[in-house]
Amino acid sequence: MRVHFIAVGGAAMHNLAIALHLKGYQVTGSDDAIYEPSKSRLQKHGLLPEVFGWYPEKINKGIDAIILGMHAKADNPELIKAQELDLPVYSYPEYIYEQSRDKTRVVVGGSHGKTTITSMVLHVLKQISFDFDYLVGAQIEGFDNMVKLSDAPCIIIEGDEYLASPIDRRPKFHLYKANIGVISGIAWDHVNVFPTFENYKEQFSGFIDTIQEKGTLIYCEEDEVLSDLIKKHKIHNKIKFLPYKALDSEVKEGNTYLKLDENRELEIGVFGKHNLMNLNAAKLICNELGISDEQFFNAIVSFKGASKRLEKMAESDDTIVFRDFAHSPSKLKATVGAVKNQFSNRDLVALIELHTFSSVNKDFISEYKDSMKAADVKIVFVDETNLIQKKVDPISESQIKEAFNDRDIIFFNNSSSLERYLLELNILNEYNVLLMSSGNFGGIDLVTLSKKILKNRKKY
Structure with a gap:
């Protein structure tokens, strides 16, 4: 070929x-x-x-x-x-389908958690030597490539709702024709393509319709929008519906333990309610592939997370610097809440870069209301160069504070000023720093910055 x-x-x-x-x-x-x-x-x-x-x-x-x-x-x-x-001209999701027509196709969709759920499943399958192909949106430890195609009997696909190609305006995850589908939740995104929330929700309804007869939909029952959508689809009764919620857990001294039963608990390498929901989704996927709970839990203990998902950039006795891909309002709120809950005795410095087209759209930005309330120091960065490239009007500090419903927001639109502020942090308490963006903070070297933050940490 x-x-x-x-x-x-x-x-x-x-x-x-x-x-x-x-x-x-x-x-x-x-x-x-x-x-x-x-x-x-x-x-x-x-x-x-x-x-x-x-x-x-x-x-x-x-x-x-x-x-x-x-x-x-x-x-x-x-x-x-x-x-x-x-x-013959294909979009890449079309071609992935062509390569996997005879496989069991697992497609992980949703406005948040797709990469993490997919990564968890890939990690477990690899640990137990299960034969599989995959397509995932981030680099994962232990995997050289983000796509694998072979003669394996199944493929695990991270299913994006964005458009397939310039000449194919269908969402990518519609084209895979899932046998096992997952929806982690629905929160409006991609406003340049889906200008209303109703229009955005329709794409997930369409995804459910593409699940093959006698297939399975695994969905988060804690998402009210999604649960309402599921009720309308259950009347068709051509597929099986499996709801999930967060697994039971307990946080002790900055570590998360799953409660497997009354007498057993299991320390895991990820934290936050959103990740406990992601874990349950991944477990149900594995169950559908014939993998037992015991196999799943034995394998998941060594999972440390996908790249840029609550990734530790630097750590000392009293400070951790995290990097996360969170950029949409739902992801931002979940990530900030997760870090604050995991380290409740530490102050949290949370920084979000508004980088995507949706996040700098003035008709959408109010969706960020109250999304950073859990943080102690709240910083919003908007790169002026990015706005020029996207042909978007400048955003002012007052607009940001109003949109986030938070007068304590610290606003930057210059990367040098932002970096200087982070290096001069003067906080008495133990604290963590959370750097969130789908961009690169105007070109800041986050590895170097993270090390410098710890080096400049003042002892009292």
């Missing part, structure tokens, strides 16, 4: 390219710009384009499939050439 990627540098795209290359396919690709880590990873496998740009002369009848990335546009010259030659 000869496959050509248009916009090969994307996070999912370059991983799929590597997976097909490792499967023995002849893989080529193009892009107008490729950044790290995609660049180095493609180069390692000999898949990095020699020159960047779009070259329609690369497209010919000898190509078996074109895979089109979201970064490309509908008028891309390579795409136009492929269409002229009547070549």
Whole structure:
């Protein structure tokens, strides 16, 4: 098979390219710009384009499939050439489905927790030597690539609700046709594509409709919006519905213990109510694949979390600096609450960068109301350069405070000033720092910053 990627540098795209290359396919690709880590990873496998740009002369009848990335546009010259030659053009979710038609397809959807649930399942399956393929949205310890395609009987897919490609406006998770589907919760996001909450909810209703007959939907019963949606779908009765909630646990001296029964408890490496719900979802997925609770719990104890999900950047006796991917209101509130609850004796310095299109949209920003109330020091950063790139009007400090319903918010729109503030923190108590963003805080080196925060920690 000869496959050509248009916009090969994307996070999912370059991983799929590597997976097909490792499967023995002849893989080529193009892009107008490729950044790290995609660049180095493609180069390692000999898949990095020699020159960047779009070259329609690369497209010919000898190509078996074109895979089109979201970064490309509908008028891309390579795409136009492929269409002229009547070549098969797929979005990457379409192609994943083509590769997994005969497998049991587990698709993990929801506005939050997708990556963590998927990562938990992958970790358990690997620990017990279960044969599986996968597609996940973050780098996971012990996995070299974010996509694997083989002859395994099942595939675990992180199912994103964003659009499949520039010429396919369907949500990605609709295209996988799940046998086992998961919805972790519904909280409005992607306002540039789904301008109303009702429109956004419809995408999850559509996802439920794509679950194959006699399949299973695992869903969070603690999410009221989702529970209402499920009631409307249960009347069809073509699939099995499995509700879940947070597993019973107890926090002792900064550590979380699962209560397995009256006499047994199990220390785990993740914390927070949202992660205890994620754990239950992952357990139910594994149960549906024939894995016992005992196998699951024995394996999950060594799970330390997915990349950028409450990841410890630096730690001392009295301070921990965490990094987290939280950026939407629901994720922000859950993450702030989790850290504060886990370390109730410590002050919490919480910083959120509003980076996505949704988060800097003035019609959406009020969704952040009360999302940082649990923190002791609350900081919001908006990178002016990011606003210019997104062609969004500037956001003022007063707008931020009103949207968050919090007059104590400390606002920055300059990364140098933000970094200086964090390095000059003067807090008497023990404290933790939580850095949350889907971006990079205007180019701040978070590894170096985290180490400097601990170094500058003043002792009293």
